[in-house]
Amino acid sequence: MAETLSPLDTVLRAGRYANTAAKIGVTLSEVSPGSIVQVAAWPDTEAKVLEGIAKTTKLKLGGEPGAGAVSGNVAAFGIAPGRFLVISEDEGLADRLLGAIPATVGSVTDLSHGRTAIRIEGEKAEWLLAKFFAVDFSKAKFPVGRGVSTNHHDVFAQIQRRTENCFEVYVFRSFARSFWKALCHGAEENGYEVR
Amino acid sequence: MSAIRIASGGRIDRSRAINFRFDGQAYTGHPGDTLASALLANGVTLFGRSFKYHRPRGLLTAGVDEPNALVTVLRDSVREPNVPATTVELYEGLVAESQNRFPSLQFDVSAVNQFAGKFIGAGFYYKTFMGPEFGPLKGTRFWMLCEHFIRRAAGLGRAGLAPDKSRYQRMNAFCDVLVVGSGPAGLSAAAAAADQGANVMLAEIDSRFGGSANWSGETIDGTPASAWASEAVAQLAKRSNVRMLNRTSVWGYYDTNTIAALERVTDHKPMGASGEPRHRHWNIRAGSVVLATGAFERPIVFPGNDRPGVMLASGAMRYANEFGVRTGERIAIFTNNDTAYGAALALKRTGASIVAIVDVRRDASEKARHAASECSAELLTGYAVTATRGGKMLDGIEVQPFDGQRVSGAARKIDADCLLVSGGWSPAIHLASQAGSRPVWDETLQAFLPPQPTENWVGAGAFNGAFQTADAIAEGHAAGLAATGGTNARKLTPPMVEGFAGEPNPAPVFEIKGKGKGKAFVDFQHDVTADDVRLAYTEGFTSAEHLKRYTTLGMATDQGKTSNVPGMAIMAEATGKPIPEVGSTRFRPPFAPVSVGSLAAERFGDLKPERLTPMHDWHLEHGATMYSAGLWFRPMIYGAKGETVEQAYVREAKVVREGVGIVDVSTLGKIAVQGPDAGEFLDRVYTNMFSTLPVGKARYGLMLREDGFAFDDGTTWRLGETEFLMTTTTANAGKVMQQLEYFLDVVWPDLRVHVTSVTDQWAGAAIAGPLSRKVLEACVQGTKVDNDALPFMGIVHGTIDGVNVMICRLSFSGELAYEVYCGANEGTRVWEALMAAGKPFAIVPYGLEALGTLRIEKGHVTGAEIDGRTTARDLHLDWMLSKKKPFIGSAMMDREGLVDENRLQLVGIVPLDNRPINGGAHIVEQLHEDHPMNSIGHVTAMCYSPALGKYIALALVKGGKARRGTRAYVSDPLRKRFGPVEIVSHHFFDPDGSRMHG
Amino acid sequence: MLITCPYCGPRDVVEFTYQGDGNRTRPDPASTDLNAWNAYVYDRVNIAGDQNEIWQHSGGCRTHLAVTRNTLTHKISSVRSTHAEPPAPPKPARKKPRAKA
Numbered sequence A: 001m002a003e004t005l006s007p008l009d010t011v012l013r014a015g016r017y018a019n020t021a022a023k024i025g026v027t028l029s030e031v032s033p034g035s036i037v038q039v040a041a042w043p044d045t046e047a048k049v050l051e052g053i054a055k056t057t058k059l060k061l062g063g064e065p066g067a068g069a070v071s072g073n074v075a076a077f078g079i080a081p082g083r084f085l086v087i088s089e090d091e092g093l094a095d096r097l098l099g100a101i102p103a104t105v106g107s108v109t110d111l112s113h114g115r116t117a118i119r120i121e122g123e124k125a126e127w128l129l130a131k132f133f134a135v136d137f138s139k140a141k142f143p144v145g146r147g148v149s150t151n152h153h154d155v156f157a158q159i160q161r162r163t164e165n166c167f168e169v170y171v172f173r174s175f176a177r178s179f180w181k182a183l184c185h186g187a188e189e190n191g192y193e194v195r
Numbered sequence B: 001m002s003a004i005r006i007a008s009g010g011r012i013d014r015s016r017a018i019n020f021r022f023d024g025q026a027y028t029g030h031p032g033d034t035l036a037s038a039l040l041a042n043g044v045t046l047f048g049r050s051f052k053y054h055r056p057r058g059l060l061t062a063g064v065d066e067p068n069a070l071v072t073v074l075r076d077s078v079r080e081p082n083v084p085a086t087t088v089e090l091y092e093g094l095v096a097e098s099q100n101r102f103p104s105l106q107f108d109v110s111a112v113n114q115f116a117g118k119f120i121g122a123g124f125y126y127k128t129f130m131g132p133e134f135g136p137l138k139g140t141r142f143w144m145l146c147e148h149f150i151r152r153a154a155g156l157g158r159a160g161l162a163p164d165k166s167r168y169q170r171m172n173a174f175c176d177v178l179v180v181g182s183g184p185a186g187l188s189a190a191a192a193a194a195d196q197g198a199n200v201m202l203a204e205i206d207s208r209f210g211g212s213a214n215w216s217g218e219t220i221d222g223t224p225a226s227a228w229a230s231e232a233v234a235q236l237a238k239r240s241n242v243r244m245l246n247r248t249s250v251w252g253y254y255d256t257n258t259i260a261a262l263e264r265v266t267d268h269k270p271m272g273a274s275g276e277p278r279h280r281h282w283n284i285r286a287g288s289v290v291l292a293t294g295a296f297e298r299p300i301v302f303p304g305n306d307r308p309g310v311m312l313a314s315g316a317m318r319y320a321n322e323f324g325v326r327t328g329e330r331i332a333i334f335t336n337n338d339t340a341y342g343a344a345l346a347l348k349r350t351g352a353s354i355v356a357i358v359d360v361r362r363d364a365s366e367k368a369r370h371a372a373s374e375c376s377a378e379l380l381t382g383y384a385v386t387a388t389r390g391g392k393m394l395d396g397i398e399v400q401p402f403d404g405q406r407v408s409g410a411a412r413k414i415d416a417d418c419l420l421v422s423g424g425w426s427p428a429i430h431l432a433s434q435a436g437s438r439p440v441w442d443e444t445l446q447a448f449l450p451p452q453p454t455e456n457w458v459g460a461g462a463f464n465g466a467f468q469t470a471d472a473i474a475e476g477h478a479a480g481l482a483a484t485g486g487t488n489a490r491k492l493t494p495p496m497v498e499g500f501a502g503e504p505n506p507a508p509v510f511e512i513k514g515k516g517k518g519k520a521f522v523d524f525q526h527d528v529t530a531d532d533v534r535l536a537y538t539e540g541f542t543s544a545e546h547l548k549r550y551t552t553l554g555m556a557t558d559q560g561k562t563s564n565v566p567g568m569a570i571m572a573e574a575t576g577k578p579i580p581e582v583g584s585t586r587f588r589p590p591f592a593p594v595s596v597g598s599l600a601a602e603r604f605g606d607l608k609p610e611r612l613t614p615m616h617d618w619h620l621e622h623g624a625t626m627y628s629a630g631l632w633f634r635p636m637i638y639g640a641k642g643e644t645v646e647q648a649y650v651r652e653a654k655v656v657r658e659g660v661g662i663v664d665v666s667t668l669g670k671i672a673v674q675g676p677d678a679g680e681f682l683d684r685v686y687t688n689m690f691s692t693l694p695v696g697k698a699r700y701g702l703m704l705r706e707d708g709f710a711f712d713d714g715t716t717w718r719l720g721e722t723e724f725l726m727t728t729t730t731a732n733a734g735k736v737m738q739q740l741e742y743f744l745d746v747v748w749p750d751l752r753v754h755v756t757s758v759t760d761q762w763a764g765a766a767i768a769g770p771l772s773r774k775v776l777e778a779c780v781q782g783t784k785v786d787n788d789a790l791p792f793m794g795i796v797h798g799t800i801d802g803v804n805v806m807i808c809r810l811s812f813s814g815e816l817a818y819e820v821y822c823g824a825n826e827g828t829r830v831w832e833a834l835m836a837a838g839k840p841f842a843i844v845p846y847g848l849e850a851l852g853t854l855r856i857e858k859g860h861v862t863g864a865e866i867d868g869r870t871t872a873r874d875l876h877l878d879w880m881l882s883k884k885k886p887f888i889g890s891a892m893m894d895r896e897g898l899v900d901e902n903r904l905q906l907v908g909i910v911p912l913d914n915r916p917i918n919g920g921a922h923i924v925e926q927l928h929e930d931h932p933m934n935s936i937g938h939v940t941a942m943c944y945s946p947a948l949g950k951y952i953a954l955a956l957v958k959g960g961k962a963r964r965g966t967r968a969y970v971s972d973p974l975r976k977r978f979g980p981v982e983i984v985s986h987h988f989f990d991p992d993g994s995r996m997h998g
Numbered sequence C: 001m002l003i004t005c006p007y008c009g010p011r012d013v014v015e016f017t018y019q020g021d022g023n024r025t026r027p028d029p030a031s032t033d034l035n036a037w038n039a040y041v042y043d044r045v046n047i048a049g050d051q052n053e054i055w056q057h058s059g060g061c062r063t064h065l066a067v068t069r070n071t072l073t074h075k076i077s078s079v080r081s082t083h084a085e086p087p088a089p090p091k092p093a094r095k096k097p098r099a100k101a
């Protein structure tokens, strides 16, 4: 990819902020995956779409709502009935998925530029997310790999739990800077680090 | 009343002093104190002036039910009025002041109001200011005359003008069981539920968990109750499945067990930690709720019952046992039940002398008699207090024999500086009432008990009418288990509770009608007296809800916590009906006052989200004045130094007509329409055909609503056999997306089509003007852009500066123009490359104003004309209405009213005086500047046209098509703009479109 | 008010957009019966009780849901995706023939 510009470039400054007297509660960073792709099945082709995702990424997704998987540099999760978000550190994932999923099986939509990925990591990650989203992020209800589609007022977000204390949030690119500022603001009471 | 701090006991830390100020005077208190307890310990007994009559008032209670002692807390320049002093925790440097007094609390000029009591009784406002005007001083005009004085005299604290800089936050929480209240019942419920492995939240309104255990003076299994509570709290705190929130008032119970709570995070600190919110609004979704909210003691209504020094027995007991404050030296008790005897014992232990216990009952229980003699108090059974004496402070009471109905005989005077009153107990059923049906009257307790649950909650303890601590603990345990649906419960060993625990069952006595003329208050905060209630009855306002609204009883900030039941009882007596037939009003949120800041939380100030295009920073760096369009920010003009807005846009628009300009169009809605049936779907959605559109071509499309009115327009590009890219107007992107999703989901679920918002995926730049092709030729690689390779509405793929781009030749400006799309993260890079390639051609960036000017010159419509009331025909877009197929709106668009020739139709307007006119100005046939005139339409958009060298406008005018070439007038009385105009075609410039096809 | 989205689970009403009456049926697209279209576009019943409604989970999976909501209590008695078949109308309970004693 040619030299690109993230909407966070002018606001993201590495360092420790706010209540640093306390232990750093969360670490915020921008992830710049090479590809963010939506794959959607027709009502009777979900199994074939999952096959296509598995063939392309080696990820096996369960059929239940929000089911997801993380492995190496790829991740995927359900965002709606028959719809999945597939993320890879590599570029060109959309083309590879298109090869495995023809129009008769489903649609492939490249969103690599359209969504900004923000990583929220640390002991207070669940606490910070709870300020924005009315979703139960407890480990029991939202295990590693699971994804969810929700919103914070006008900001639509898709969120996946990557590890026990790490979440990735995908927001519309145009909202990313505002949302980042709001995240930082919300993280102040716990002390936060930007990487 | 000579209150003092006693040497030991309570939760306060006497080893540390806290300095604070009240009404300008410096005091000290201790950690653990409230403002009320600290002031009381300093001998302060006068706390405020009452709402209407400005009567001196002292403390009635020690908690959230306090109606009298409202203060204003001052922090920096922010005033927070109407806070009960009983709920303000002391912190170093606290500054507070009393309210509703002028010039001072001790001497208040409006106190004369109390002698004009008849004048401002119940319904005063309705009677005085409503209705027809009989004379000059009646009705609303009289109100306007008096309003200023009344508002000043009657009222609570004064709100500040300084902005509140505190931050507030909202939290979402989920739990299996929410326990509200942490008294013995609540603690026991939380432990039982947690034992079952449930995810538990425990909310306590006070700073300290434990509720009544903190002041009951009992022992539980041999340990002082307060220590028992501390231990229970410590055990809960160790568990990972329990979240404990103190200083948290649960104030709203909404459907599907959604609970609202307010956590006061920093109110008790001199300064919050960095980033700490002042309040946290908790939005809790609980599987089930245990209501262990306890009960409120209520006063007895008798003449002079509001004199400072008269307080609730439980309040005084709390001050003694929890705060180590003795509320008086010579204390009298006035009760209709046994619980007040416990207060007598507690006060006795502080060293006060209990001068008399006045009990309205003919016989007191054995237990009560024993307690009275232990206090060495004179026990006056079958007596009632009929008057209080003293000025701003109680110095004595009068008692008379009482037979359960009325007083008789000679009055006897008793010297006392503090009178403790107990009129029975009302379970705090507010949340249960919010959640469902009407409460149930209990004869034994003379109180309303919680209704049958309509939501998933369980009650426990005094809330349920179980006042004895051992019962409360047992009920709590059972409630905790019931809330989890637990079965493998460990059996609770009933605790041994020792201490004086009087039965709360009162004699049904709510009011003593004395012979004196002293006012007898029911609602202390709103100054509603027993006579006001009777007046309401006389005037026909007898139901609970009418009584409330007519007298304002229970409508103050304390929501009638102490006054509701006495008010109902007095009305019941007046009507001769039993209390339950008068009814109880349904409690509504909030249970306790809520800060507005916590409700707004983070959606405030600069945290309102902004949508930024990929080139946003470039625009700012290059002098753009930004304009907010919905949530989007777009350049309005790129003004040069000293340029007005008009000069800037005229310059920019002129460059586009003569050379080349570039504008950011990334905000246009973009929707990927994919799937085998995409073409068919678009045929149904648009008024014109799209299935026939070849791959690599774009087409302008129009959408209608189901009702046949115009909805949105834009171009849609066919990128592949099964793949289209639809563009919408910026403003309607979301609505169009929802319309497409609705039809795919609900109406045509058989179509194999997916729609996905890709607005943010693409950066878009429109490059327009006669030289635009030359600019592209200079920078585009991998494709030709000449007229053969890229004809009008053609699409090509290539690269600019190594970045993949998609170029479509289409025009909004009417000039030769192209839209260049690339990945959003590369938008600025491509934009800069276009600027560099355009430099030899003197390219300029242009903003929304110039964009608007160019489109007005061409007569293109936008949201100002597609305003939801116009049809395709009104806008002269009927050529786009396909007759070969049905589409959304096709069946309804030909209705009689929609094809009328006299409808508002799009026209051009030329002001003949060549001065600007504003959008919204009316078009009229005859001009009378002084009179309203019949409007024949209105202006939708206006600009100075550099191409035509004059001001022009678009308008929607009745039968506008037929009026072309005629004269009319613009009438804009608000802005004083009148003048002659000519109605012309909306195609001002290049009507045959030769420029963009060239 | 919570709506239990069949895909996303119980979510707050702020995540949803009301998308109109759930009882109306769209006439055949080619139909020119203005009365039928008028009924579809404008005629609404205002029910005090259980009402069929269409809601979009716009702040979640974005699917449209057929919701039956009680307009008096907000109680939601059924939610299904508009793609799913509507539940069969309840059959009149047929009494089992009693075994003879």
Ligand SMILES: [Zn+2]
Pocket (backbone or CB within 6 Å): C005, C006, C007, C008, C009, C057, C060, C061, C062, C063
């Ligand atoms: Zn959903």
